[in-house]
Amino acid sequence: MKVSGFPVLGAVLLASTAFAHAETLTIATVNNSDMIIMQKLSPAFEQATGHKLNWVVLEENVLRQRVTTDIATEGGQFDIITIGAYETPIWGAAEWLTPVDDLGDAYDYDDILEPVKNGLSYEGKLFAVPFYAESSFTFYRKDLFEAKGLTMPEQPTYDDILAAAKAIHDPASNTYGICLRGKPGWGENMAYVSTLVNTFGGKWFDMEWNTTINTPEWKQALTLYLDLLNNYGPPGAASNGHNENRALFASGNCGIWIDATSAAGYIFNPNESKVADTTAFAKAPIAAVDKGAGWAWAWALGIPASSQKADAAKQFLAWATSKEYVEMVGESEGWVSVPPGTRKSTYANPKYTEAAPFADTVLAAILAADPADATKDEVPYTGVQFVAIPEFQGIGTQVGQTVAAALTGQMSVDQALQTMQSATERTMKQAGYPK
Template sequence: MRFLAKIGLSLTALLLAGVAARAETITVATVNNDDMIIMQKLSSEWEKATGNKVNWVVLEENVLRQRVTTDIATKAGQFDIVTIGAYETPIWGKAGWLASLNDLGDDYDYKDVFEPLRNGLSVDGKLYALPFYAESSFTLYRKDLFEKAGLTMPEQPTWDQIAQFADKLTDKSKEQYGICLRGKPGWGENMGLITTIVNTFGGRWFDMEWKPQLTSDPWKKAIGFYVDLLKRDGPPGATSNGFNENQALFASGKCAIWVDATSAAGRLYNKATSKVGDVLAFAQPPVNVSPKGNGWFWAWSLAVPSSTKNLDTAKSFVKWATSKEYVKRVGETAGWVAAPPGTRQSTYDNPEYKKAAPFAGMVLKAILTADPTNATKEPVPYKGIQFVAIPEFQAIGTSVGQAIASILAGQQTEDAALGAAQDEVTQTMQQAGYIQ
């Protein structure tokens, strides 16, 4: 009997080992940014090492957010790994929609990940996402065009100065536009930039009683300035241009100035993917009456939905894709200038990265000094620089983004669009119980 029992235990162990060794296919939902495309190319190395496979769902930013939010909220389990950011992670982690990622092992080196990122992606000490790359925002410009026009970009420009420079550098007959800015509607597209403009004009989304402020003077001045500037000096069809579209315009030499994500620096400095690598220069993001909230804070991160049926395999991929070793592989295969920025101290200690990316120090400072708890001139009841850290903001931000895009497209007046947005947001906040 003991012999038979031993045979039974041995067979069980073999069967369990077979199950554990069986290859799994995980589905990863991610955004169509350059860094994620590199991850997709390198994922064959993880597949070869583990025997598992990756099914990629690569989507435009707004579509990604819609698909992922629906899947997570309904626990449909379509995705094993999702690409989300500093907005969704704490909210979804607290709701129990994400698996904790604190158990990837000592060899992952959590302490190497910058503390503000770890804190921003945690709830009650538990990490619910790990940063793939992090960013703030800054002003990119073409120093050759500035020198030719006899202009000097200050280290800390104002929005009025940016407008003056853009006016002088616009030559639409040559398809040379003084400025490119996000116009595509979406809480993470045009509103990511617009909220920082509103911050510097002294505005805020809500007062201390959660009453919307969309018809306040700072909002009206900020939106009026933004719309007028893009109409005068921006490219045609600006309402179709988000991050990727403006990056392509700038890389092809059609923008004199672009205010956007610091993560663009590596791609634009890379002469293999950019025509302006030799003439690229950087300054701080513009300010107006207030310096607060002029540069945003974001981390595109990988998270594992609690609905996944492939938990261990999904965690294995997240560990690989956000590790020090992965950063090194990008440097070795795509060039160090393309290494994922803003996440790990070891990247910024690496002499090869510092040599390839002379902008690294400025980018890191912008990320680490961005303060989501002190981003507005007047006091507010929320955290966030380019977003409001409440569940309702995803819908609110996208709706307001559409209203502002309608102003830019000439479909509505500023007063009409902001007035309607004010009413809609007020109703949403009432229904959610923030205000009576």
């Protein structure tokens, strides 16, 4: 493993905070490919600083549960946590996070993309720094499309997606028309389903915070979702989240995959993916409206206020989210694999843009996703694929479980909509909504 770049990285670390005595930092992170690379390269940080890292690498839903419990109870189990654009402003407002806007001039905050930085801030103060950011778009197998005489539009509609999935679906050869998130969770299946609802013209709540799930727009979205996965998806789709679908697509088992733009670095890496040379991409599909079809997300690193090792933790944040770290990943793992979506300098670097044919499309998708204007009708909340209120974590998880139940045939679409409507109304009423 290459551990070059110490002089530059050392300058970043020294600028961020004074060296203290060696600490052991416990890091909770998600088992996504970019974080696995971070863990692989972390001996460079340990060698440069003398600190030791204790890694707790968890599946996405488990990570969220463990981190939420620890930070809400001030348990102090973690010194660094991987959190997202949903939690960060809410937890910052609750004073559960240590501000991280003091990592030094060498860190170059101005280099961070403004929408990403804004999504991790509360009242102008940054409470986490982005490790990678993403929207969503459509991966597809151009070889399968060509074999069927199909052309993917730059901006596909869901009619296009349905027709293509049907045409290329070939379960006899273990090639399925489409892969979509089915694993229940507010950040798993509901990240995708919420964008589907948006583009069909639906929303979670109206301006008076009345729940609007049992509506024609949600029914259209859920009906299409079930149609796609039940008829043209892989077996056991209700167990597949981001990582499972990424593996299926990279192995050549999916013709279409609508998911995070951040997965492109994996799919287009021939060392990881069997379909690196036969994959193409298009914008996230649209239906009735073009709003909210592509989500807005960042996985970021934050420091719980309960940590007693904030200075050392800031050194790690300064290292892992710096321009120099991006360079290190590019030289060590290949430029196609660098963390995407966070820094302007990444997209100005010809080494990256030449290695990543998707770079411009991803950047445009991230800049186009607007959490403040993601629905057809006016709503009282922000968020594309989530609702930025504390109650949504529980609501989204419960709704996601019901969607999964409908996917596995345990209830009809109408039963699912009524169940989700009633459960969400009950939670919102208990929380003091509607207002």
